[in-house]
Amino acid sequence: MSEINVKYGENSKQFEGSVSVFDVIKSFDRNASKKALAGKVNGEEYDLDRELPALTDEVISVEPIMPDTRDGLELLRHSTAHLLAAAILDLYPGTQLGVGPALMEDPRYGFYYDIIAPAPISEDDLPKIEKRMSQMTKQNLKYRRDVVSKKEILDIFKERSEPLKCELIDEKVEGDASIYHIDNSPFIDFCLGPHVPHTGKLKAFKLLAISGAYWKGDAEREQMQRIYGTAFFSQDELDKWVKQREEAALRDHRKLGQELDLFSIHDDYGQGLILWHPKGGIIRMEMENFLKEKLKEHDYSFVYTPHIAKRELWNISGHEQNYADSMFAPTMIEDTEFRLKPMNCPFHIGIYKSRPRSYRDLPQRYSELGTVYRAELSGTLHGLMRVRGFTVDDAHLFVRPDQVQKEMGDCLDFAIEVFNTYGFEKINFELSVRGDNKEKYLGADEDWENAENSLATALKNRSIEYERIEDEAAFYGPKIDIKIEDVIGRTWQLGTIQIDFNLPERFELEFKGEDNELHRPVMVHRALFGSVERFFGVLIEHFAGAFPFWLSPVQIAVLPITDRINDYAASIAEELKQAGFRVELNERSDKIGAKIREATVQKVPFMLILGDQELEEDKVAVRDRTKGDQGTFSLEEFIEKARSLRDSRALENNL
RNA sequence: GCCGAUGUAGCUCAGUGGUAGAGCAAUAGUUUUGUAAACUAUAGGUCGUCAGUUCAAUCCUGACCAUCGGCUCCA
Numbered sequence: 001m002s003e004i005n006v007k008y009g010e011n012s013k014q015f016e017g018s019v020s021v022f023d024v025i026k027s028f029d030r031n032a033s034k035k036a037l038a039g040k041v042n043g044e045e046y047d048l049d050r051e052l053p054a055l056t057d058e059v060i061s062v063e064p065i066m067p068d069t070r071d072g073l074e075l076l077r078h079s080t081a082h083l084l085a086a087a088i089l090d091l092y093p094g095t096q097l098g099v100g101p102a103l104m105e106d107p108r109y110g111f112y113y114d115i116i117a118p119a120p121i122s123e124d125d126l127p128k129i130e131k132r133m134s135q136m137t138k139q140n141l142k143y144r145r146d147v148v149s150k151k152e153i154l155d156i157f158k159e160r161s162e163p164l165k166c167e168l169i170d171e172k173v174e175g176d177a178s179i180y181h182i183d184n185s186p187f188i189d190f191c192l193g194p195h196v197p198h199t200g201k202l203k204a205f206k207l208l209a210i211s212g213a214y215w216k217g218d219a220e221r222e223q224m225q226r227i228y229g230t231a232f233f234s235q236d237e238l239d240k241w242v243k244q245r246e247e248a249a250l251r252d253h254r255k256l257g258q259e260l261d262l263f264s265i266h267d268d269y270g271q272g273l274i275l276w277h278p279k280g281g282i283i284r285m286e287m288e289n290f291l292k293e294k295l296k297e298h299d300y301s302f303v304y305t306p307h308i309a310k311r312e313l314w315n316i317s318g319h320e321q322n323y324a325d326s327m328f329a330p331t332m333i334e335d336t337e338f339r340l341k342p343m344n345c346p347f348h349i350g351i352y353k354s355r356p357r358s359y360r361d362l363p364q365r366y367s368e369l370g371t372v373y374r375a376e377l378s379g380t381l382h383g384l385m386r387v388r389g390f391t392v393d394d395a396h397l398f399v400r401p402d403q404v405q406k407e408m409g410d411c412l413d414f415a416i417e418v419f420n421t422y423g424f425e426k427i428n429f430e431l432s433v434r435g436d437n438k439e440k441y442l443g444a445d446e447d448w449e450n451a452e453n454s455l456a457t458a459l460k461n462r463s464i465e466y467e468r469i470e471d472e473a474a475f476y477g478p479k480i481d482i483k484i485e486d487v488i489g490r491t492w493q494l495g496t497i498q499i500d501f502n503l504p505e506r507f508e509l510e511f512k513g514e515d516n517e518l519h520r521p522v523m524v525h526r527a528l529f530g531s532v533e534r535f536f537g538v539l540i541e542h543f544a545g546a547f548p549f550w551l552s553p554v555q556i557a558v559l560p561i562t563d564r565i566n567d568y569a570a571s572i573a574e575e576l577k578q579a580g581f582r583v584e585l586n587e588r589s590d591k592i593g594a595k596i597r598e599a600t601v602q603k604v605p606f607m608l609i610l611g612d613q614e615l616e617e618d619k620v621a622v623r624d625r626t627k628g629d630q631g632t633f634s635l636e637e638f639i640e641k642a643r644s645l646r647d648s649r650a651l652e653n654n655l
Numbered sequence: 656g657c658c659g660a661u662g663u664a665g666c667u668c669a670g671u672g673g674u675a676g677a678g679c680a681a682u683a684g685u686u687u688u689g690u691a692a693a694c695u696a697u698a699g700g701u702c703g704u705c706a707g708u709u710c711a712a713u714c715c716u717g718a719c720c721a722u723c724g725g726c727u728c729c730a
Contacts, residue, residue: 120658120659121659122659122660123659123660123724124660208724209659209724209725210658210659210660210724210725211658211659211660211724211725211726212657212658212659212724212725212726213658213725213726213727214657214658214726214727217726217727218727219656219657219726219727219728223657223658223726224658224726225658225659226658226725226726228724228725254723258666259666265722267703267720267721267722271721271722325728326728326729372730374729374730376728376729377656377657377727377728378656378721379656379657379658379725379726379727380656380726380727380728380729381722382723385730386728386729386730387730390730392730493729493730494730495730496730527730529730530730531730532730533730534730535730559690561687561688561689561690562687562688562689563687563688564687589685589686589687589688589693590688590692590693591686591687591688591689591692591693592688592689592690593688593689593690593691593692593693594688594691594692594693595690595691596690596691596692597690597691597692598691598692599691600691601691607690609689609690611688611689612689613689621689621690623690628690629690
């Protein structure tokens with residue numbers, strides 16, 4: 001039997017026989033968790049499960065470290081949240097604490113802590129808090145864990161006048177509870193851990209924002225202040241992240257919408273109501289044209305319906321009962337009440353119901369760019385992403401039960417084609433199903449099973465990876481949500497394909513089957529962009545305002561170098577217009593550098609720079625907005641290449 | 656809607672208890688320019704709105720409106 005002398009921090013111990021790195025760490029620190037620890041042996045990193053070398057006469061030093069992994073980062077951030085709370089208690093005694101988790105999914109933040117301070121904390125206080133945190137990291141204060149009985153922990157928090165914590169503990173704890181302290185700090189939290197060994201491990205963190213949050217996310221409960229921050233293993237990583245965040249801010253669609261003159265929102269006209277300017281309008285027209293092309297290919301029909309309907313219709317559809325909060329108040333005309341539509345479905349149903357349908361008529365696929373109005377709370381409005389009036393690229397399919405699967409598949413193909421054209425390669429599909437909690441869902445078990453199977457099979461047949469989410473379906477049917485990931489890794493919920501068992505019942509939809517009996521059709525709601533406004537917002541940010549050629553509001557800037565060239569430039573511009581391009585001629589007497597700068601800032605894909613030389617040779621000098629000078633082309637050659645870029649809806653402007 | 660912050664020219668922002676400035680943009684003139692910003696001049700604002708305090712308010716106080724960061728909600 002060999003003996004191993006191990007040094008662990010300031011302590012040492014003797015082990016016999018085979019012993020792993022984790023065994024050693026655990027023997028010194030009973031709270032050590034494999035979840036977010038690795039070991040160092042004589043300064044070198046070792047796997048936790050690796051056995052220590054059995055050398056005699058040599059003292060082996062072991063220390064736990066956080067591994068550079070997601071779990072390690074989570075631990076780091078959670079520990080930083082505790083440090084934040086400790087610093088706040090130091091600076092603002094009497095502060096009540098809520099919860100303070102690490103955030104690993106949200107790219108904006110790394111952790112938060114909810115608090116109720118004696119006096120509200122403002123953004124200006126963050127540097128002070130951050131400074132206090134930094135001081136505490138220099139003191140290498142230990143994180144200590146204790147296990148106490150439920151009564152003890154409740155007494156602790158009662159004495160500290162923290163009723164919210166008591167409420168939480170009362171709900172969560174059965175038997176003993178785990179609490180964490182930080183040395184030299186009044187801070188105690190009810191927490192399972194694990195945590196870093198001491199505050200010295202926290203080397204790179206930053207407080208980011210302060211905002212409101214409800215206790216337990218319930219708008220009826222206490223309003224708390226939420227302090228957001230993030231933490232990384234190293235200052236380098238933190239700096240990189242901060243830089244990325246700044247770059248993302250430059251892509252903000254509201255900022256670009258202003259700079260590129262795409263759209264505006266005016267208080268005088270109403271919050272959440274979008275004015276599409278000419279340059280935004282032309283992009284929308286291109287988007288709609290492309291969509292219409294695809295709808296024709298997929299055999300959809302085009303319908304148009306009004307923006308308001310009698311209140312009674314919303315009673316039949318159930319919106320009066322379930323959706324009234326989101327609807328604008330009724331308007332009385334003579335003796336009849338009308339309401340703005342929050343959805344298009346009832347109107348498409350009206351078209352279906354306008355005559356008896358035979359099984360031969362199905363499927364019916366009605367599409368419409370239907371503008372709807374929703375009375376969203378003012379605090380939720382956000383640029384183009386959340387508005388009060390918006391246009392849904394809506395479609396409703398009325399299908400026989402035996403057609404559901406094929407139609408679902410076609411919807412998926414459609415969605416993928418469209419999103420790929422816009423350059424979204426990463427598309428996430430979520431299948432939301434009923435789950436075990438069956439009472440709250442409407443419709444027969446058999447229908448649900450068939451519908452869920454059809455959706456799943458359609459996904460599987462296309463080898464689409466998807467996430468199945470139990471108990472997330474709409475009350476009226478299962479659905480597939482389509483989320484896209486943009487170039488900087490943010491995901492956006494856009495499209496949705498939903499099966500509906502409710503409205504066909506409510507509106508008593510029927511078709512005459514082969515058997516001469518009446519049957520109920522299946523109704524499918526389907527939208528790809530979700531809202532044209534939101535999709536436009538996502539596109540602006542995705543492309544950072546530099547739209548591909550086919551979408552660019554101004555596709556070609558014609559820039560004469562001197563006034564002598566203006567006539568030649570005008571004739572070139574005219575020919576390009578004849579060829580169907582969107583052209584802007586800049587005849588001002590600015591220097592060419594200024595004209596180039598202006599067109600580049602406006603993200604015009606191509607600039608044609610025309611001087612004496614081009615006039616003489618009857619050519620155009622082409623400049624790309626990002627790649628610079630592309631050399632000279634004959635006008636015919638340039639038009640041909642540009643036409644191919646446009647007609648193929650190419651994402652890159654390669655000539 | 657709730658919590659916090661913000662609101663000055665078309666845009667980005669300075670500024671002061673004694674009725675306001677800069678840069679860019681706009682307009683006019685000069686310049687005729689070779690691949691990211693020529694020069695000069697002119698014009699442009701009830702300092703978010705309404706009250707209050709004051710001899711005097713863009714500035715201090717309050718209410719309201721809107722915007723921003725979140726929460727809740729959602730396409």
